[in-house]
Amino acid sequence: MKKRAPLVVANWKLNGGTDLICTSVAxxxxxxxKAEIGIAPPYVYISDMVSFLRNSAxxxxxxNVSKFASGAFTGETSAQMLKEVGCGFCLIGxxxxxxxxxxxxxxxxxxxxxxxxxxxMPILCVGENNQQxxxxxxxxxxxxxxxxxxxxxxxxxxxxxxAYEPVWAIGTGKAATAEQVQQVHEYIHQELVEIxxxxxxxxxxxxxxxxxxxDNAAELLAMPNVDGLLVGGASLDPEHFTQIxxxxxxxxx
Ligand code: PGA
Numbered sequence: 001m002k003k004r005a006p007l008v009v010a011n012w013k014l015n016g017g018t019d020l021i022c023t024s025v026a027x028x029x030x031x032x033x034k035a036e037i038g039i040a041p042p043y044v045y046i047s048d049m050v051s052f053l054r055n056s057a058x059x060x061x062x063x064n065v066s067k068f069a070s071g072a073f074t075g076e077t078s079a080q081m082l083k084e085v086g087c088g089f090c091l092i093g094x095x096x097x098x099x100x101x102x103x104x105x106x107x108x109x110x111x112x113x114x115x116x117x118x119x120x121m122p123i124l125c126v127g128e129n130n131q132q133x134x135x136x137x138x139x140x141x142x143x144x145x146x147x148x149x150x151x152x153x154x155x156x157x158x159x160x161x162x163a164y165e166p167v168w169a170i171g172t173g174k175a176a177t178a179e180q181v182q183q184v185h186e187y188i189h190q191e192l193v194e195i196x197x198x199x200x201x202x203x204x205x206x207x208x209x210x211x212x213x214x215d216n217a218a219e220l221l222a223m224p225n226v227d228g229l230l231v232g233g234a235s236l237d238p239e240h241f242t243q244i245x246x247x248x249x250x251x252x253x
Contacts, residue, residue, distance in 0.1 A: 001251060001252075001253055002221075002227070002251050002252060002253060003253060004205070004227065004253065005034055005035050005036045005252040005253065006035045006036070006221055006226075006227060006228040006229070006248045006251060006252060007035070007036045007037075007038065007161065007205055007207060007227065007228035007229075008035055008036070008037050008038070008228055008229050008231065008244060008245050008248045009037075009038040009039070009040065009061070009089070009091075009123065009163075009207065009228070009229070009230045009231065010037075010038070010039040010040060010231050010235030010241055011040050011063060011091060011094070011209070011230055011231065011232050011235065012039070012040060012041045012042060012063075012235060012236060013042075013063065013096070013232060014042060015042075015236055016041055016042065016045065016236065017045075018045075018048075020041075020236065020238070021041065021045055021048055021049060021052065023238050024039070024238040024241070025049070025052040025053060026238075027238040027239060027241075027242050028053065028056060028058055028238075028242065029053075029056060031242055031245070031246070033057070033058075033245055033246075033248075033249055034249045034252035034253075035228075035245055035248035035249050035251075035252045036057070036059070036228075037057075037058045037059065037245055038058070038059040038060070038061050038088065038089055039053075039058060039059070039060055039061070039235070040060075040061045040062055040063045040089075040090075040091055041060070042063070043062060043063075043077055046060055046062060046082070046085055046086070046087060047085050047086070050085060050086035050087075051086075054086075059087075059088035059089055060086060060087055060088065061082075061087050061088055061089035061090055061091065061120075061121075061123075062077070062082050062087050062089075062090040062091065063090070063091050063094065064077075064090065064091060064092070064094070064097060065077065065078070065079050065082060065090040065092065065111050065114060065115055065120070066078050066079070066111075066114070067107050067110040067111050067114060068114075069114065078114070078118075079111075079114040079115045079117065079118035079120055080118045082118065082120055083118040083119060083120055087120055088120065088121060089120055089121040089122070089123055089161075090111075090115050090120050090121075090122060090123070091123050091125060091163070091230075092108050092111045092112055092115065092122050092123065092124050092125065093105075093107075093108040093111070093124055093125050093126070093145070093149065094125045094165070095125060095127060095129075095165060095167045095170060096170075099167075105144065105145055105148035105149050106148065108124060108145075108148075108149040109148065109149045109150070109151075112124060112149060112150070112153060112160070113153065116153060116154065116155070116158050116160075119158070121158075121159040121160065121161060122160055122161070123161040123162070123163050123207070123230070124145075124149055124150070124160070124161070124162050124163070125162075125163045125165050125209070125230070126141075126142055126145040126146060126149075126162060126163070126164060126165070126188070127141075127142075127164055127165040127166045127167055127170075127210070128141040128142070128166055128167065128168075129167040129168060130167065130168035133166060133168050138166075138184060139187055142164075142184070142187065142188060142191065143191060146162075146188065146191045146192070146195060147191070147195060150192075150195045150196065151195055153196075155196065155200050155203075159203070159205075160203075160204050161204065161205045161206070161207060161227075161228070162188055162192070162204060162205075162206045162207070163206075163207040163208070163209050163230040164181065164184055164185060164188060164206060164207070164208055164209070165208075165209040165210050165230060166184075166210050167210075168210075169209075169210025169211050170209070170210045170211070170232065171211070171232060171233060172210075172211060173211050174211060175210055175211035175212065175213075175216050175220075176208070176210060178216070178219040178220050178222065178223050178226075179223075181208045181220060181223060181226060182223040182224065182225055182226065185206045185208070185223070185225035185226060186225050188206055188225075189201060189204075189206065189225055192204050205227035205228055206225060206226070206227050206228075207226075207227060207228040207229055207230045208220055208226050208228075208229055208230070209229065209230030209231065209232065211233075212229045212230070212231045212232075212234060212244065213234050213240070213244075214234070214240055214243040214244050214247065217229060217244045217247040217248070218247050218250070221247065221248060221251050222251070228248070229244065229248070231244060
């Protein structure tokens with residue numbers, strides 16, 4: 001049993017559409033969750049999702065946010081806009097954003113500040129790639145990602161989450177083992193204490209993402225430093241995702 005309800009977040013990436021929204025919402029609304037659930041569909045579906053889920057505790061969020069507040073930035077969406085349409089959180093620095101769209105730690109820092117100012121909960125994604133993993137550089141990479149993205153934030157009364165997503169585990173079916181994840185999450189917590197201080201670090205939930213399925217969700221959530229899950233592929237199957245959420249219910253206080 002956890003001290004705090006685990007947070008399970010669905011990251012739909014560039015997938016889904018009206019059909020998936022309808023089947024997901026139908027499946028969410030027939031269950032009650034003790035775990036905290038979040039769902040991040042593509043931007044254009046956020047408003048629909050918010051209105052369908054308005055009588056539920058399920059949070060809707062975005063997969064990204066602009067580092068700019070407003071102005072001549074074609075194609076961008078600001079934190080304030082996301083807040084206005086009903087988002088509760090946003091993913092920041094997902095490895096696909098870093099790899100494909102060349103986002104870096106400095107832009108993650110700015111985006112986290114924008115999110116906090118707009119009262120959106122940022123979920124900062126961090127993690128090493130396969131080569132770095134094999135070279136034993138996991139801690140070095142996480143050190144850089146955390147120490148560059150997090151210092152100087154005004155966190156009083158605000159929520160921040162970290163998602164540890166080893167790139168080699170994303171979409172590969174090769175999840176990190178629960179023991180590996182626990183070890184890395186302990187390290188992340190220790191660095192959070194150094195950057196934010198013990199009190200603020202104690203409030204930060206650390207999620208794991210990378211090939212989470214209903215078959216490995218329970219063992220991951222059983223780890224003391226795993227405060228939740230970020231689910232990609234398996235969240236596109238509403239029945240599978242609600243099963244993961246039910247597993248999270250079992251460890252919720
Ligand atoms: P996956 O993706 O569950 O499909 O591995 C996780 C993520 O990228 O957030």
